[in-house]
Amino acid sequence: xxxxCVASLLSVIxxxxxxxxxxxxxxxxxxxxGKSYHVGSSYEWNEDNYGLGVEYQFAxxxxxxxxxxxxxxxxxxxxxxxMAGAGLHRRLLESERLAGFYFDVGLNAFLMxxxxxxxxxxxxxxxxxxxxxxxxxxxxxIYLPKAAVRTxxxxxxxxxxxxxxxxxxxxxxxxxxxxVAGVLSR
Numbered sequence: 001x002x003x004x005c006v007a008s009l010l011s012v013i014x015x016x017x018x019x020x021x022x023x024x025x026x027x028x029x030x031x032x033x034g035k036s037y038h039v040g041s042s043y044e045w046n047e048d049n050y051g052l053g054v055e056y057q058f059a060x061x062x063x064x065x066x067x068x069x070x071x072x073x074x075x076x077x078x079x080x081x082x083m084a085g086a087g088l089h090r091r092l093l094e095s096e097r098l099a100g101f102y103f104d105v106g107l108n109a110f111l112m113x114x115x116x117x118x119x120x121x122x123x124x125x126x127x128x129x130x131x132x133x134x135x136x137x138x139x140x141x142i143y144l145p146k147a148a149v150r151t152x153x154x155x156x157x158x159x160x161x162x163x164x165x166x167x168x169x170x171x172x173x174x175x176x177x178x179x180v181a182g183v184l185s186r
Contacts, residue, residue, distance in 0.1 A: 027057045031140070032170040033073035039166065043159035046078040055140075055171060063091040065104060076155070076165070077116055085110025087129065099134040106131075108142065117152060125152070133171060140169040 033051035053071020060066065070084035089106030108129050111122040127148070130141045144165040150156045 026059045027135075027173055028175050029055045029057070029138075029171045030174050031055050031069065031071050032172070033071060033167075034170060035168045036076065037166045038076065038159070038162055038164075040161050040163040041159055042161040045076040045155075045159070046074060047076075049073045049075065049167065051080075053169075065089045065091060065106070067108075069108070069110075071169075075114055075116075076153075079115040081112060081114045083110045083112040083125075085112075085125075089129070089131065099136055101134050102132075102138075104131040105129070114153075116154075123152070131171070136173050138171040140171055142167040142169070 031053040033049050033053065036045075036047045036049050038045045038047065051071055051073025053069060053073075055067055055069040058066045058068075065088070067087045067089060068085070069087070070082075072080060072082045075081040085108055087106050087108035089104040091102055091104050093101075093103040095101045106129055107126055109124070109126045112125055113120045113122050117123055125148070128143050128145075130143075131138050132141075133139060144153075144167070146163045149162055149165060155162050
């Protein structure tokens with residue numbers, strides 16, 4: 001099975017393992033991977049990190065939000081990379097204005113594959129994230145600090161000036177678009 005099929009299968013498994021009782025009030029979103037910015041870089045990295053994925057935020061009455069995610073995207077070397085994981089985010093701001101505007105910060109733990117790290121064998125990671133959005137869409141910002149860039153990616157060997165990577169995703173709620181998700185959100 002090729003890697004895009006594996007990533008799609010993993011996404012379906014993650015969402016289908018979500019108990020129906022939890023799915024009733026949670027939020028299922030499509031994730032469109034997009035851009036990255038290599039902070040302080042003197043090298044020409046691929047910053048068009050296009051790809052697709054899914055994210056599910058579990059229902060919660062507290063300010064703490066648990067999420068699961070899986071996606072595939074073009075990495076900084078223009079190779080396909082895949083990841084699946086979970087996160088714990090803290091809702092710092094929430095308003096009913098602007099269709100439920102919110103601001104979250106948190107950490108995401110994951111398993112990822114990259115051609116230039118362990119020859120595409122999965123490796124673990126944990127990264128900080130920030131999400132700004134509303135009930136319909138949002139923007140996820142993920143940051144790879146300098147230590148992660150140097151230790152895991154060894155990018156400083158190619159680009160000693162690099163001091164981190166900022167990665168952006170567009171998150172679009174699909175609860176109301178998919179018939180199955182619509183049934184689950186009732």
